[in-house]
Amino acid sequence: MLLALLAVVPLILDRVHLTETNRVERIQTAYAEVVTVAHRARDAQIExxxxxxxxxxxxxxxxxxxxxxxxxxxxxxxxxxxxxxxxxxxxxxxxxxxxxxxxxxxxxxxxxxxxxxxxxxxxxxxxxxxxxxxxxxxxxxxxxxxxxxxxxxxxxxxxxxxxIDLHWLARLGQGVESRAGMAAYLIDGKGTVLAGVQSRERLVGRHFGDHPLVKTVQAQPDGTATLEGFDGVRRIYGYTSLPGTDARIVVGFAEREVVGKIDRDSGIAYLHVAFFGLLTVMAAWMVGEHLIVEPIRALARTATRIGQGDLKVRTDPGSWAPEFAPLASALADMADRLATRERELRSVNEHLEELASIDALSGLANRRSFDARLAAEWHQAAEAGHTVGLLMVDVDHFKLFNDSYGHVQGDACLRQIGRVLTAVADGPSDFAARWGGEEFVLLLPGAGLDRAVAIAERLRLAVMALRIRNEGAPCGTITVSVGVTAHVPAADSRPQRLIEAADTALYAAKRRGRNTTVIDRDIPLAEAG
CATH class of the missing domain: 3.30.450.20 (PAS domain)
Incomplete structure (x- = not known):
């Protein structure tokens, strides 16, 4: 029995070490999580x-x-x-x-x-x-x-x-309320709560300038602290500053919820150590190998794979001692939560990216998206020696149309023209966008001047075929003027050159009476000036 006890002592000490290490790691994880939530709210505000x-x-x-x-x-x-x-x-x-x-x-x-x-x-x-x-x-x-x-x-x-509505903090509050003992605040430099919840209690407008929590978070831009909140509950807090302001986002987990669970798990773990120690004295090698070493190794492998990003990995504690089931369940729960947060963050990023690149009225790309696409196509064309064509389109007498029929009809007119522009863009790389107001652009990578002119004429005739009535226009219907250009980018040239050429042609089309297509090279020097 002494030999068996000597054999199991290293295992017992190793289990004690793992338990204490786990305790420290889980406390550090709680600190890291509150800081992550605070930073996520800050990033949402910036976006x-x-x-x-x-x-x-x-x-x-x-x-x-x-x-x-x-x-x-x-x-x-x-x-x-x-x-x-x-x-x-x-x-x-x-x-x-x-x-x-x-x-x-x-x-x-x-x-x-x-x-x-x-x-x-x-x-x-x-x-x-x-x-x-x-x-x-x-x-x-x-x-x-x-x-x-x-x-x-x-x-x-x-x-x-x-x-600007702080809807991002409201979503943070909803997540906080679903977790017992948690709190989240937005505090200005004077200690007034601008937004926040704690234990389902609303605090907006309340002043806590002399509270230790306010003094702590205002002392530095980012950090963590463990102290009592506004409701007297001791919490683990993470906080961060909002760029350009003296406001702080503060997120806290109830200390008893974090430490209490760790203490309970530690107590259970120590009971497991004593049980397996006695069992090992009776059957040292078989019981120790089967019920202690292998489950720990499996849980360690699972934790390592989760840390490497494999959030679908799971452990099967079916043949293990029941004491390890809570650890396996905790790892599975942690992986599920991480996967859920990853999906939520990806969804938010995709939505924000879509809002930043689409014109809400016409459904086409906006100017920001167009500028990025033009820069990329210009660079590729410069390397390959290909031509880049551009149409700049303006709706003729659109101000008179708005004055006569109202902005609702004006918006509907712009949407129709946007659909026509999409329809005539028949090339795989053609890119239509709303330039601003009643102006649109159509980027034609690889298109020569002949193809660009042909597309411009198709567009002009297609708009006329809509027969959108405009009594303020000379012809009585909505028409468009189109400026056309096509360039082979030089190695040191900028895409702004293409835009300026198309814009010059567009204004020449307006001066010639509108409802026409003008190529930039066809503009006399006096008219271009």
Missing amino acids: TIEAARALMQVVARAYVATAASSSDCASFLWGFVSDAPWVTSLSVVGPDGRISCSTRRQVIGLDLSDRDYVNDVQRTRHYVLSDYLLERSYEKSTVLMAFPIVRPGVAEVDVLLAP
Whole structure:
């Protein structure tokens, strides 16, 4: 029995070591998880702000081109708000600092001339992001984005104003509420809770400036801490700062939920050690090998494969001692949660990528997506010596159409023309996009000038065949003007050259009476100037 005991002691010590190591690792995992959740919320906020900035740029340009002359400015703005759920409203602040147009009628006429973000935009003509504010009418936090509306030849600047809804934090709150003892907060630099939940208790608007948690998270941009929360519950907290602000995102797991489970598992593990020690004295090698060593090795292999990214791996504890079943179940649960989070993150990224590359009105690619595609095709054509063709299309007298039939019909007209543009783009690499306002572009990689002109004429005739009535136009229907160009990129040239050539041809088409196709090389020098 002494020899058997000597044989099992190393196994007992190894099990004790694994249990204590597991305890430390699980505590560290809890710290890492709260930091990961906080960083995920921060990244979602950054992506939301970037998407909102791109939308504001489109709205500002469209407002200058069309909405500024329309009597129904609110309807124009509503057309953009409905496609952007993170933007709660859109307002236009005039040069005098008063709101002249808004999707929220109750704020029209409100004087914002004393707001720093309005004055900064009017002075610098660049977009400005305000500090986080508590919007009491909605009982939630928000951040205001102000974007300049610059009209050619006009010194005064209007300001496009939009409150950005923190929907990403609401989704974080829903995940937090589903886990017992967890809490999540968005805290500004003064200690006011802008958004947050703890144990299903709403804290928006409450001030905790002197609370130890607030002082700790404001001491540095990122970190972890274990201390009592606003409700007196001791938690493991991870926090991170939001870029450009003094606000902090704070996420906490209840310490008793983390440490208590570890202590229970450790107690069970020590009982297992004693049981297997006695059993090994009676039948040292057989019992030790079958019920201790092999299960530990299998669990270690499973944990290693999960750490390497194989989230489908599972262990079968059917022939093991029942004490190992909780560990196998815990590993399987951890793998399932990691797989679920990976799918959720992939879905969110795909959705954000789609929003960033598609024009919401026409369904075509937006200008950002077009610029990226043009740069890639230009580079490939320069290496291969191929031609790149480009059509720049403008809807003739579209402002008169909007004035006569309204923006709803104007949007429908643009969607029809977008479908026609897609239909005539018959090449495998042809790429149609909305350039802005009533202008579209069609990129024709590998197309020579003859093919580009043929496609342009097909497009022009197809638009005429729609017979969209426009009483303000000379011919009585909607037509388009098309600028055509095709270039073989030089090694040191830029794709902007292609855009400038097509744009020059387009404006020549307008000067020649519209409803025509003009090639950039056919423009006389005097007319091009």
